[in-house]
Amino acid sequence: xxxxxxxxxxxxxxxxxxxxxxxxxxxxxxxxxxxxxxxxxxxxxxxxxxxxxxxxxxxxxxxxxxxxxxxxxxxxxxxxxxxxxxxxxxxxxxxxxxxxxxxxxxxxxxxxxxxxxxxxxxxxxxxxxxxxxxxxxxxxxxxxxxxxxxxxxxxxxxxxxxxxxxxxxxxxxxxxxxxxxxxxxxxxxxxxxxxxxxxxxxxxxxxxxxxxxxxxxxxxxxxxxxxxxxxxxxxxxxxxxxxxxxxxxxxxxxxxxxxxxxxxxxxxxxxxxxxxxxxxxxxxxxxxxxxxxxxxxxxxxxxxxxxxxxxxxxxxxxxxxxxxxxxxxxxxxxxxxxxxxxxxxxxxxxxxxxxxxxxxxxxxxxxxxxxxxxxxxxxxxxxxxxxxxxxxxxxxxxxxxxxxxxxxxxxxxxxxxxxxxxxxxxxxxxxxxxxxxxxxxxxxxxxxxxxxxxxxxxxxxxxxxxxxxxxxxxxxxxxxxxxxxxxxxxxxxxxxxxxxxxxxxxxxxxxxxxxxxxxxxxxxxxxxxxxxxxxxxxxxxxxxxxxxxxxxxxxxxxxxxxxxxxxxxxxxxxxxxxxxxxxxxxxxxxxxxxxxxxxxxxxxxxxxxxxxxxxxxxxxxxxxxxxxxxxxxxxxxxxxxxxxxxxxxxxxxxxxxxxxxxxxxxxxxxxxxxxxxx
Numbered sequence: 093x094x095x096x097x098x099x100x101x102x103x104x105x106x107x108x109x110x111x112x113x114x115x116x117x118x119x120x121x122x123x124x125x126x127x128x129x130x131x132x133x134x135x136x137x138x139x140x141x142x143x144x145x146x147x148x149x150x151x152x153x154x155x156x157x158x159x160x161x162x163x164x165x166x167x168x169x170x171x172x173x174x175x176x177x178x179x180x181x182x183x184x185x186x187x188x189x190x191x192x193x194x195x196x197x198x199x200x201x202x203x204x205x206x207x208x209x210x211x212x213x214x215x216x217x218x219x220x221x222x223x224x225x226x227x228x229x230x231x232x233x234x235x236x237x238x239x240x241x242x243x244x245x246x247x248x249x250x251x252x253x254x255x256x257x258x259x260x261x262x263x264x265x266x267x268x269x270x271x272x273x274x275x276x277x278x279x280x281x282x283x284x285x286x287x288x289x290x291x292x293x294x295x296x297x298x299x300x301x302x303x304x305x306x307x308x309x310x311x312x313x314x315x316x317x318x319x320x321x322x323x324x325x326x327x328x329x330x331x332x333x334x335x336x337x338x339x340x341x342x343x344x345x346x347x348x349x350x351x352x353x354x355x356x357x358x359x360x361x362x363x364x365x366x367x368x369x370x371x372x373x374x375x376x377x378x379x380x381x382x383x384x385x386x387x388x389x390x391x392x393x394x395x396x397x398x399x400x401x402x403x404x405x406x407x408x409x410x411x412x413x414x415x416x417x418x419x420x421x422x423x424x425x426x427x428x429x430x431x432x433x434x435x436x437x438x439x440x441x442x443x444x445x446x447x448x449x450x451x452x453x454x455x456x457x458x459x460x461x462x463x464x465x466x467x468x469x470x471x472x473x474x475x476x477x478x479x480x481x482x483x484x485x486x487x488x489x490x491x492x493x494x495x496x497x498x499x500x501x502x503x504x505x506x507x508x509x510x511x512x513x514x515x516x517x518x519x520x521x522x523x524x525x526x527x528x529x530x531x532x533x534x535x536x537x538x539x540x541x542x543x544x545x546x547x548x549x550x551x552x553x554x555x556x557x558x559x560x561x562x563x564x565x566x567x568x569x570x571x572x573x574x575x576x577x578x579x580x581x582x583x584x585x586x587x588x589x590x591x592x593x594x595x596x597x598x599x600x601x602x603x604x605x606x607x608x609x610x611x612x613x614x615x616x617x618x619x620x621x622x623x624x625x626x627x628x629x630x631x632x633x634x635x636x637x638x639x640x641x642x643x644x645x646x647x648x649x650x651x652x653x654x655x656x657x658x659x660x661x662x663x664x665x666x667x668x669x670x671x672x673x674x675x676x677x678x679x680x681x682x683x684x685x686x687x688x689x690x691x692x693x694x695x696x697x698x699x700x701x702x703x704x705x706x707x708x709x710x711x712x713x714x715x716x717x718x719x720x721x722x723x724x725x726x727x728x729x730x731x732x733x734x735x736x737x738x739x740x741x742x743x744x745x746x747x748x749x750x751x752x753x754x755x756x757x758x759x760x761x762x763x764x765x766x767x768x769x770x
Contacts, residue, residue, distance in 0.1 A: 097225065098128035100380075101197075101218055103299055106130045107317060108214045109182060109207060111199040115144055118186075118195035118226050127195070131314055132176070139174040144198045148185045154212065156182045159204030180205040182212075184219040186226065194226045288364075288385030294341075294378045296320035308364065308387045310357030321383075326353035326361065333366070340370050341378060351388070363392040416496075416506070416526040422519060424449035424477030436528060438499035449477050450524060453496050455503060481522045484512045496526065504530045621659055621747075626669075626701060627652045629662075630690055633669045637677070644677045644686065651691040658699055658767045664743040671736040672763055676705040681758070698749065699769040706760040712753070 098116055106114040113131035117124045124145050132140060148155055158180055183198030197219045207215070282289050288305035292298055298316040306312060309324060325333060329352040336348035347369040354362040365386040371379045416436045419428035426448055429441035437453060444452070451459065459479065466474040466482060474482055483490045491509040498504070506526040513521040575594070578585065585591050630650055634641065641648065658665070673688065680686040688705045744751050749767040 098222070099130070100299065101222055101225075102128040102130040103317070105197060105199050105215060105218050107297065108218070109199040109211055110205065110318075111180065111182075111201040112314060113140070113176065113201070114197075114199045115140055116195065116197050116222055117141060117144065119193060124195065136175045140176060140200070143174050143178065144183055144196055147181065148183045148196050148198070151183070151185050154182065154184045154216065156207060156212075158206055176200065177202045179203055182207060182215060184216060186219060186223040188223075188227065194223055194230075197222050288383075288387070290383045290385070291380045292321060292383060293380055296322050299380055305385060308362060308385060309354055315357075324355045326355065329353050337368065337381075340368065340381075361389075362387065363389045414527075416524075416528075418450060418524045418526075419513065419521055420450065420477075420524075421521045424451075424481075424522075426450065427521060433526075436498075436526075437496060450480060451477060455495050455497055458495055480508075480524070481510055481512070484510045484522060485519065487512070493529070494526070496528075504528055505533050620661070622662055623657050624660055624662055624665055626656045626658055626665070626692060626699070627654070629665050629669050633666065633673055636670075637673060640674075640677055644680055646677055646680055647685065647687045648673075649687065649689045651689070652701075653692060653694075656692050656699065658769050660747045660767055661743075664747060668740045668743055668765065671740045672703040672765075675736065675763075676703065676707060679707040679761075680705070681707050694769065695766070697768065698766040701765045701767070702762060703765075704760065704762040709757040709759050709761055710753075710755040711757050712755055 102114045102116050105116075106112070113136075114129065115126060115132065116128040118127050124141065126137060126141050129137065129140075178200050180201040180203065181198065182200075183196055185196055186194040188194050197215070199215070282300075283302050285302055285304060288308050289302045290298055290305050291300040297320050301313055301316055306316070309316070311319070311324075321333075322330060329350075332350060333352060336345070336350060339345050340348060347367060349365065349367045352364060352366050354364060356362050365388055367384040369382045371382065373379050414432055415430075416433035417428065417430040418426060418433055420426050425446060426444045427446070429439070429444050434440055462479045463475060466479055470482070478485075489509065489511050491507055494506055494508045495503050496506050505528075507529050508524055508526045510522055510524045512519045513523055627650070630652065634648060634650075676686075676688040684706070686706060688703065690701070690703055692699060692701045694700075741751055744765060744767065747767060749765060751766070752764045753761065754764075755761040
């Protein structure tokens with residue numbers, strides 16, 4: 093009999109009586125001391141020992157009170173107080189054959205209880221077993237002679253005693269000491285183990301558990317004592333567990349290990365590795381099972397997430413039929429070859445995985461060319477599979493255009509992007525994603541052909557422009573010059589109405605050719621862009637038009653930010669500002685003070701320049717869609733030709749800007765020009 097069996101009997105007493113705590117005491121030097129207890133904290137122990145001894149001091153048999161606090165008095169009528177609130181108590185004194193007390197066995201609870209006859213009988217059995225154990229230990233300690241007496245029974249059940257010498261006594265005591273040390277070490281390891289450890293009886297009821305088991309499953313030790321392992325095992329795992337247990341009892345196996353699921357107290361599943369072994373007595377009866385429980389819930393959740401991720405990746409690989417996805421290990425051997433690669437290249441995945449590198453898909457001439465380029469770029473020899481992955485390896489992934497070779501030998505262009513696959517910052521392989529760009533290359537060739545045709549047409553148009561601006565203009569000026577000479581030499585001819593019409597037609601032809609030349613030059617100009625201060629351009633044009641401004645009595649106010657720069661063509665900006673100022677002069681309203689406000693501000697990526705006047709205004713509902721058209725005029729002004737706004741709009745759009753207009757007849761007009769700024 094050892095201390096662990098006293099603990100076992102204490103727990104068994106609590107379980108049989110369905111009580112929260114139990115206590116076993118024994119007489120030591122005429123004083124009762126606790127030798128085993130269950131469910132009692134250190135702070136409660138002393139008070140409960142005193143309470144038990146005083147309650148059973150004069151008892152000859154079992155003492156029970158179920159729910160009567162008034163009974164908690166000693167025979168001297170002194171009130172007994174304890175830290176644990178005792179409502180139910182059942183205790184049995186233990187006696188030697190000589191009549192003196194050996195100790196006590198008692199159970200207690202803070203709730204009322206009623207013991208059945210069966211429970212009382214079992215509690216007496218535990219008391220008898222405890223008394224016998226105490227007697228055996230007392231007899232052993234009493235042998236101080238040179239003889240050792242060991243009591244037992246023979247195979248036929250007859251009493252058996254064995255005598256030994258003092259030397260034998262010494263050896264037995266040494267063995268007893270080593271056994272006690274071993275038991276203490278086991279208890280220490282049991283209680284403080286990093287894994288869950290538990291003792292269970294033959295019916296699966298929990299006898300003893302360490303703190304780690306409670307942490308894993310969520311129940312307290314007292315709560316687990318009311319359950320069996322079957323109560324908290326997932327039903328799908330229970331049959332396997334019970335089968336292994338039966339084989340263990342039948343000694344078909346020495347232990348078993350399995351992965352199983354428990355139900356946590358909160359209802360969640362707990363995944364665990366369970367290892368079970370068994371302890372039997374001399375008669376071969378199962379004393380208890382030792383269970384070791386390792387919580388693997390976190391591992392299982394990670395495993396499930398990994399499986400989901402792998403399934404998603406596989407689904408992506410399988411569904412990517414228009415993209416070739418090929419992965420390799422660090423040596424270049426192909427490890428993945430998706431369905432898109434099979435369709436694109438004509439190989440099955442079984443033909444290439446684990447057998448070839450991607451070099452089989454490339455043409456030798458391109459590989460040789462890439463070897464030269466990379467070796468020169470990085471000033472080292474780069475050969476073989478490394479030419480495909482070197483940039484990815486040094487964390488400079490680049491998409492290159494390559495030529496792939498199908499299984500049947502045909503070739504086609506692809507855009508190939510290669511990236512390194514890493515695990516814990518270590519490269520474990522490479523992933524190559526390629527897209528067939530055959531159709532793109534065809535479209536590129538067609539676009540290039542169209543560009544060539546367009547360039548040729550632009551070249552011809554430029555030549556035509558030169559003809560218009562030079563030859564046609566020369567002829568028109570020649571005709572105009574001859575008409576002026578003729579008018580000066582023979583003025584009488586021009587008294588004729590037909591000659592006047594001819595002279596007017598000549599001047600109109602001259603102006604038309606000048607206008608067309610200006611428009612074509614805007615559309616085909618390739619002048620350089622500069623950073624230009626709008627304020628200086630405005631000031632320059634105001635000074636140039638000073639006489640006209642003075643004669644028209646137009647008041648001009650300029651409110652532009654300092655250093656108001658735009659990115660544009662100087663000649664265009666000069667033309668735009670000049671045209672918008674002269675429009676304000678031409679179309680001012682007589683009979684009131686005329687003004688023109690020129691202001692500017694910054695917007696997102698553009699600057700805004702506004703020219704606002706109080707002139708005649710334009711009926712935008714009537715003329716809005718024709719405002720920037722060629723030769724469109726909207727007032728009875730003889731100087732209006734309908735070309736200025738058309739040219740200004742083209743110049744603004746050429747520089748990446750836009751122009752907007754707001755106008756009311758009789759109130760005025762506001763032109764807003766938007767241009768890129770630096």
